[in-house]
Amino acid sequence: xxxxxxxxxxxxxxxxxxxxxxxxxxxxxxxxxxxxxxxxxxxxxxxxxxxxxxxxxxxxxxxxxxxxxxxxxxxxxxxxxxxxxxxxxxxxxxxxxxxxxxxxxxxxxxxxxxxxxxxxxxxxxxxxxxxxxxxxxxxxxxxxxxxxxxxxxxxxxxxxxxxxxxxxxxxxxxxxxxxxxxxxxxxxxxxxxxxxxxxxxxxxxxxxxxxxxxxxxxxxxxxxxxxxxxxxxxxxxxxxxxxxxxxxxxxxxxxxxxxxxxxxxxxxxxxxxxxxxxxxxxxxxxxxxxxxxxxxxxxxxxxxxxxxxxxxxxxxxxxxxxxxxxxxxxxxxxxxxxxxxxxxxxxxxxxxxxxxxxxxxxxxxxxxxxxxxxxxxxxxxxxxxxxxxxxxxxxxxxxxxxxxxxxxxxxxxxxxxxxxxxxxxxxxxxxxxxxxxxxxxxxxxxxxxxxxxxxxxxxxxxxxxxxxxxxxxxxxxxxxxxxxxxxxxxxxxxxxxxxxxxxxxxxxxxxxxxxxxxxxxxxxxxxxxxxxx
Amino acid sequence: xxxxxxxxxxxxxxxxxxxxxxxxxxxxxxxxxxxxxxxxxxxxxxxxxxxxxxxxxxxxxxxxxxxxxxxxxxxxxxxxxxxxxxxxxxxxxxxxxxxxxxxxxxxxxxxxxxxxxxxxxxxxxxxxxxxxxxxxxxxxxxxxxxxxxxxxxxxxxxxxxxxxxxxxxxxxxxxxxxxxxxxxxxxxxxxxxxxxxxxxxxxxxxxxxxxxxxxxxxxxxxxxxxxxxxxxxxxxxxxxxxxxxxxxxxxxxxxxxxxxxxxxxxxxxxxxxxxxxxxxxxxxxxxxxxxxxxxxxxxxxxxxxxxxxxxxxxxxxxxxxxxxxxxxxxxx
Numbered sequence: 017x018x019x020x021x022x023x024x025x026x027x028x029x030x031x032x033x034x035x036x037x038x039x040x041x042x043x044x045x046x047x048x049x050x051x052x053x054x055x056x057x058x059x060x061x062x063x064x065x066x067x068x069x070x071x072x073x074x075x076x077x078x079x080x081x082x083x084x085x086x087x088x089x090x091x092x093x094x095x096x097x098x099x100x101x102x103x104x105x106x107x108x109x110x111x112x113x114x115x116x117x118x119x120x121x122x123x124x125x126x127x128x129x130x131x132x133x134x135x136x137x138x139x140x141x142x143x144x145x146x147x148x149x150x151x152x153x154x155x156x157x158x159x160x161x162x163x164x165x166x167x168x169x170x171x172x173x174x175x176x177x178x179x180x181x182x183x184x185x186x187x188x189x190x191x192x193x194x195x196x197x198x199x200x201x202x203x204x205x206x207x208x209x210x211x212x213x214x215x216x217x218x219x220x221x222x223x224x225x226x227x228x229x230x231x232x233x234x235x236x237x238x239x240x241x242x243x244x245x246x247x248x249x250x251x252x253x254x255x256x257x258x259x260x261x262x263x264x265x266x267x268x269x270x271x272x273x274x275x276x277x278x279x280x281x282x283x284x285x286x287x288x289x290x291x292x293x294x295x296x297x298x299x300x301x302x303x304x305x306x307x308x309x310x311x312x313x314x315x316x317x318x319x320x321x322x323x324x325x326x327x328x329x330x331x332x333x334x335x336x337x338x339x340x341x342x343x344x345x346x347x348x349x350x351x352x353x354x355x356x357x358x359x360x361x362x363x364x365x366x367x368x369x370x371x372x373x374x375x376x377x378x379x380x381x382x383x384x385x386x387x388x389x390x391x392x393x394x395x396x397x398x399x400x401x402x403x404x405x406x407x408x409x410x411x412x413x414x415x416x417x418x419x420x421x422x423x424x425x426x427x428x429x430x431x432x433x434x435x436x437x438x439x440x441x442x443x444x445x446x447x448x449x450x451x452x453x454x455x456x457x458x459x460x461x462x463x464x465x466x467x468x469x470x471x472x473x474x475x476x477x478x479x480x481x482x483x484x485x486x487x488x489x490x491x492x493x494x495x496x497x498x499x500x501x502x503x504x505x506x507x508x509x510x511x512x513x514x515x516x517x518x519x520x521x522x523x524x525x526x527x528x529x530x531x532x533x534x535x536x537x538x539x540x541x542x543x544x545x546x547x548x549x
Numbered sequence: 550x551x552x553x554x555x556x557x558x559x560x561x562x563x564x565x566x567x568x569x570x571x572x573x574x575x576x577x578x579x580x581x582x583x584x585x586x587x588x589x590x591x592x593x594x595x596x597x598x599x600x601x602x603x604x605x606x607x608x609x610x611x612x613x614x615x616x617x618x619x620x621x622x623x624x625x626x627x628x629x630x631x632x633x634x635x636x637x638x639x640x641x642x643x644x645x646x647x648x649x650x651x652x653x654x655x656x657x658x659x660x661x662x663x664x665x666x667x668x669x670x671x672x673x674x675x676x677x678x679x680x681x682x683x684x685x686x687x688x689x690x691x692x693x694x695x696x697x698x699x700x701x702x703x704x705x706x707x708x709x710x711x712x713x714x715x716x717x718x719x720x721x722x723x724x725x726x727x728x729x730x731x732x733x734x735x736x737x738x739x740x741x742x743x744x745x746x747x748x749x750x751x752x753x754x755x756x757x758x759x760x761x762x763x764x765x766x767x768x769x770x771x772x773x774x775x776x777x778x779x780x781x782x783x784x785x786x787x788x789x790x791x792x793x794x795x796x797x798x799x800x801x802x803x804x805x806x807x808x809x810x811x812x813x814x815x816x817x818x819x820x821x822x823x824x825x826x827x828x829x830x831x832x833x834x835x836x837x838x839x840x841x842x843x844x845x846x847x848x849x850x851x852x853x854x855x856x857x858x859x860x861x862x863x864x865x866x867x868x869x870x871x872x873x874x875x876x877x878x879x880x881x
Contacts, residue, residue, distance in 0.1 A: 341763055366765035380763050383756040385823070394753060394764055397746045405744030 034059050034195075034233060035080075035094050035113075035202060041087040042075060049075050050086065051257045059200060062224060062234040064244035064265070066277055067254030073237050076254065077206055081115055082108050095195060112195025114186035118207040120178055124171035129153055131170055132185050138192060156184055160223050174328070176216035179208050180223060187227055199231035206237045207465075214493070214528065215326060221247045239465075241273050253277055277468065286500075287479055293318040293503070297487045298350045298456045303357055305344020306333035309511040315456065315487035320478065322498040322522075323491045325508030325531050332375075335458035335491050339372035340365045341380075350455050366395075369455035373445055375464060377438065381445045384434025388424070389415040391433045392448050418447040423473055439463075439470025446474060450481055457481065457488045463497055475501055495527040507531055568822070571869060575819035575829070578865075579836045586843035593846050597723055605717060605725035607838050609634070609790045612731055613805055614812040614830045615738055616782035621813055622742070622825045623775040624755040625681035629670060629689030630783040631806035635799060636692045637663050637787025641712075642705035642797035652709035656788050663784020666692070667777035674776065675769050681776075696799045706796030716792030727789055731831070734782070738827040751775060752824075811862045812837065818869035837861055 035057040042050035050072050057063055067073040078084040080092070085102030092099045094111055122131050132153050133144070153166040162180050170178060183205070190201030205224075209217050224234055224247065238244060244251050245265060253260045253276040261276045293316035303311040308330035315321055323331040336342035340360030348355040353368045362372070374380035382391040393400055393411045400410045415429040422443040424436070433441055442462065449457060462478070463471045478501060482488055492498055498505050504518045507530045515530055586594040593599065613634055620627045637659040645655040666688065673684040717725040742748035753761040754771045762768045791797050815837070816829030837858055844853045 339763070361767070362763055363765040363767055372763060374763055379757070380759045383753060383760050385756055386752070390749070390752075394749065397749055401746075405740065406746065406749070408743075 033057065033093075034200065036091070037076070037080065038091045038093070040076065040079060040090040040092075042072075042079060042084060042090075043087060049257050050079070053254070053257070053259045055252055055259060055262070057202060057233050057235060059233060060228055060231055061250065062228055062236065062248045064248035064251045065235055065237045065254065066239070066241065066244060066251060066273065067260075071254040071277075072257040073254045074206065075257075077115075077204060077235075077237060079103070080108070080113065080204065081105060095200075109189065110193055112190055112193035112201040113204065114189045114193075114201065115204045116179075116182045116186045116206065116208060120182040120208075122170045122178055122182055125169065127167050127169055128164060128173075128181055129166045131181060132166070132188065135185060135189050136192070156188060160184065160226055162223070174216075176212050176219060179212065179216075179220060183208070183220075183223060183227075187232070190232055201232040202235065203227060203232055204235045204237075207239065208236070209238060209240060209243060214531070217243060239467075241270050241277075244273065245270060274468075292316075295485075297485075298348070300338070301347040301349075303334065303337050303344065303346035303348070305337045305346075305357070306330065306342055307511050308333040308337060308344070308508070311346070311506075311513050313489075313506065313513075315489065317455075317485040317487060318482050319504070320482050320488040320490065320502045322502035322505035323489065323508065323513075324493060324495065324498055324505060324527060326493075329508040329531075330511040331506070331508040331513075332460060332491050335372055335460045335489060336374070338365070338456070338458050338489070339370055341372060341374070366452075366454075371449040371452060371454035371457045373442075373449055373457070373459045373462060375460035377441050377445065377465075378434060382433050382441065382448075385432060387430050388419070388433055388436070388444055389429040392418050392429075392444050395448055395452050414451070418444065418451065422447045422477060437467070437470075438465035439467050439474075442466055442474060443470065443477075446477060450477065453484075453486070455487060457486055458491075459488065460491045461494070462490060462492070463494065471497070493531075495524045495531070498522070498527055499524045571818075571822045572820055574868070575815070575832055575836060575865065579832065579839060582836070582839050582843065586839070586846070590843070590846045594843055599842065599846075601720070601724045603835065603838050603842050604728040606793075607834050608716075608725075608727035608731040609786050609793065610805055610808055610812065610838075611831055611834050612734060612782060612786035612789060614809040614816070614834060615731075615734055615827055616779045616786060617809050618738070618813045618816075618825050618827060618830055619751070619778045619782070620681065620772075620775045622755045623751050623772055624758065625674070625772060625775065627670070627685050627776065627779045627783075628682065628806065629666065629685040629692060630779060630786075630809065631803045632689035632692040632696070633663055633666055633780050633783035634787040634790055634805065635797075635802035636666075636696045637784040638791040638797040638802065639696045639700050639705070639799060641788065641791045642708055643699055645709055646705055646707045652712050656712070659788060660781060660784045663787070664777050664781045666784075667780030668773070670780065671773040671776040675772060693803060700797070700799045702799060704796055704798040706794075708791055708795045708797070710795065712788070712792040713795040716789055727793070730789065735827040735831040742827065747774075808837070808858050811858050815862050815865050818865055822869060 033056045035055075037053065037055045040050050040053040040055075041048070053072070053076060055076065065073050065076070075084060079086050079090075080103070082103035082105030088101070090101060092101070092103060094108075094113070099107075129146070129150055133149065150166045157164050157166075160180070162184070164173065164177055164180060170181065173181065183203070186203055190196045190203060193201060195201045208220065212220065221243075224236070228234060236244075236248065248265045251261075251263045251265050251268060251273060253263070253273060255277065263272070295317040296314055297317040297319075298315040300311060300313045300315075307328060311323075311334055313321060323334050325331040333342060333344070337344040337346070337357055338348060340357070340362045344357050346357040348357060348370075350368050350370065355365065355368055365372075378384045389411055392415045396414060397406060400406050400414065402410065412429055418424070419427045419429065424440050424443050424447075426436075433444060436444070446462070457478075459478075463474055466474065475497075478488055490498065490501060499522055502522055504516055505522050505527055506513045507515045507517065507527065517527060517530065613630055617627050617630050640659045640662060641652075641655045644650040644658060645652050650658070670681070670685055670688055673679060673688075674681050716727045719726050721729060742751065750761065750766050750771050753764065753766060754768050758768050761771070787802075790802055812830050812833040813825055815833035816827075816831070817823065817825045818829070819832060820826055820829040840857045840861060841854050844857065
């Protein structure tokens with residue numbers, strides 16, 4: 017099957033359709049965000065919903081959830097019944113559509129049971145019988161081969177276990193719904209995977225396949241093409257508010273999906289070849305803290321070093337330890353400055369020429385309720401003085417320059433940072449640090465939640481900075497990104513750096529395999545490490 | 550004027566108009582209020598004496614509201630501020646009247662102890678990592694006890710007339726000097742918050758502690774400074790309070806806490822909407838006192854004060870939320 021032309025997307029009505037969304041149109045103010053979208057879902061089917069940031073996939077999901085009201089003329093048909101618009105959120109759930117949003121909506125300081133019961137509104141005339149509830153939840157977990165203690169606090173669970181709790185909770189909700197009595201139901205997952213490691217994603221998929229085998233259907237919204245290929249039966253691709261294509265997964269390919277998402281051929285960013293850097297710039301010795309144990313590295317001026325591994329293997333702590341954002345120990349020599357990683361205040365690290373772009377953009381990187389200008393110039397304020405006070409004119413001009421250099425959209429210095437898309441937020445925050453011209457720039461998952469186009473722009477900006485002599489350290493689980501960007505990649509296993517890949521070994525599949533523990537030197541294999549640990 | 554410095558002329562989109570309406574709504578409401586009272590009670594309301602007394606009498610509240618605004622911007626609450634005010638006024642009365650210290654020394658002592666109280670607040674909040682609401686509530690109540698103890702629960706009068714002289718007796722354009730102290734403080738604070746790095750750091754610490762820390766801000770130091778500043782300003786408000794009447798009353802001043810917070814929150818709906826700002830706070834204090842003065846002249850009882858403070862706060866903040874499409878607010 018090939019990509020269908022825009023005029024007739026979808027595979028047409030089908031008898032097994034349980035959900036049919038047709039001619040969905042939606043406007044925010046005068047901007048059309050959904051233009052005549054048609055989406056169908058069948059019984060016992062997993063559909064992947066893909067698209068770049070801003071393509072309308074989240075808006076479409078919100079229409080289904082009853083948060084967004086579409087234009088008149090849009091039709092949502094669920095189990096053969098045309099529903100009145102806008103959809104009633106409570107009724108949709110009652111009919112058997114359950115949602116798991118990216119942030120999972122769990123309360124960390126409460127137990128699994130407490131969290132599971134939040135959405136359970138069934139009548140309990142004699143009050144909650146806690147022991148029976150715990151048994152019920154344990155049984156439900158066992159159905160999916162999950163070993164999660166109902167009494168555990170959610171904050172003590174690993175990220176994937178939290179995702180399981182949210183998904184099992186949604187599944188329990190389906191069972192209680194009207195459709196659930198017939199074994200049916202629709203589970204909608206909005207980007208559940210970005211915080212999960214490869215192995216955990218596989219576990220998650222097993223659970224989703226089990227859910228499908230009970231008779232339910234799943235819609236999964238994601239950025240990751242490989243995940244879609246591995247999991248789904250059909251793929252829906254959104255682009256510019258339209259359904260660009262609806263394809264059978266087994267008849268399509270990675271390249272075809274990619275081409276459909278971007279619409280135009282965006283060339284993946286390819287580094288210009290340049291001579292191997294030689295001038296030593298940063299030396300890291302015995303960096304330890306969090307889960308990371310004993311990381312040593314030499315970074316040359318202009319070198320991009322990747323650190324990776326499975327989630328929890330310790331690599332993710334490296335940027336934070338180097339910047340003093342996290343307690344640890346070890347030594348850092350940067351230029352002619354020696355730093356002790358123990359009790360290193362971020363202000364000192366900054367003064368020595370280290371920069372950190374954290375992974376949690378709105379929690380650690382920038383303030384969403386302040387403007388782009390205020391965020392972008394915060395580090396540069398000492399240079400923005402005229403006389404005794406700050407010059408707002410200089411701040412605005414500097415920001416306008418940053419916006420132009422990094423193609424930030426919308427190009428409005430007064431917009432609140434929180435109203436920008438993930439990719440544009442990241443461009444602003446990266447631009448802020450690049451303007452400081454640090455000697456060492458540390459990044460944690462720099463392109464998480466960033467769409468394809470913005471990602472290439474960020475790579476180009478990083479590469480340009482490296483060409484100017486900046487050393488860059490990138491912590492990421494995105495192997496493709498590391499392969500595109502890095503001169504060398506250090507792979508962590510259980511807290512320790514176990515292998516350094518360089519030259520043509522810096523390649524996606526090779527990195528992925530080493531992360532999973534294959535190809536490590538004998539004494540370093542997972543099994544051995546455990547024995548001698 | 551402030552609006553133009555931060556927003557140079559650009560295309561006036563409908564949204565910009567909406568923002569301007571929000572920004573100056575309170576100013577307009579104040580004008581409307583004055584117009585209403587001018588029509589209703591022209592002979593008594595529309596006189597220079599009424600206005601000069603309104604301006605002069607509220608200086609204490611202005612300084613106190615500006616005091617609590619500093620930690621509010623940094624994300625902390627200072628509930629001890631009004632108690633610091635009373636304590637400081639009482640300290641001046643006791644040292645000046647009963648112990649016979651010169652008034653200058655009394656004032657320096659009161660302000661110094663104010664700063665010390667701020668340091669105590671900061672120590673407990675930051676060393677033990679306890680929410681500021683709890684510590685300042687405790688410290689404030691403790692100070693109230695000290696004040697009553699120190700004064701034997703009596704009003705102490707007879708504070709040096711030198712202080713009273715420079716606070717209310719001397720006038721400029723017919724308005725007691727106290728007003729200008731409040732005005733000057735508001736202008737200085739506006740400049741510090743908008744045009745200095747310290748002010749920007751304060752704002753970032755309030756909006757995102759972790760963001761500030763990872764941008765190299767020494768967050769704890771900023772919070773200490775904000776709490777010390779708050780208590781110091783509250784002590785200065787206490788000096789003005791003592792200078793208003795030349796006496797110190799151990800009880801009535803603590804009633805200023807809620808009006809001070811009301812003015813700070815009301816101020817955050819105007820001039821720089823969504824942000825605690827000194828000029829908006831100043832405007833709010835005078836908006837509130839105008840309403841109260843006018844209603845009193847129309848024959849309302851003393852309770853109208855609380856009715857108006859509370860009612861105006863709730864109504865104004867709700868209206869400002871309607872303008873912004875009921876978005877959740879993040880003050881700071």
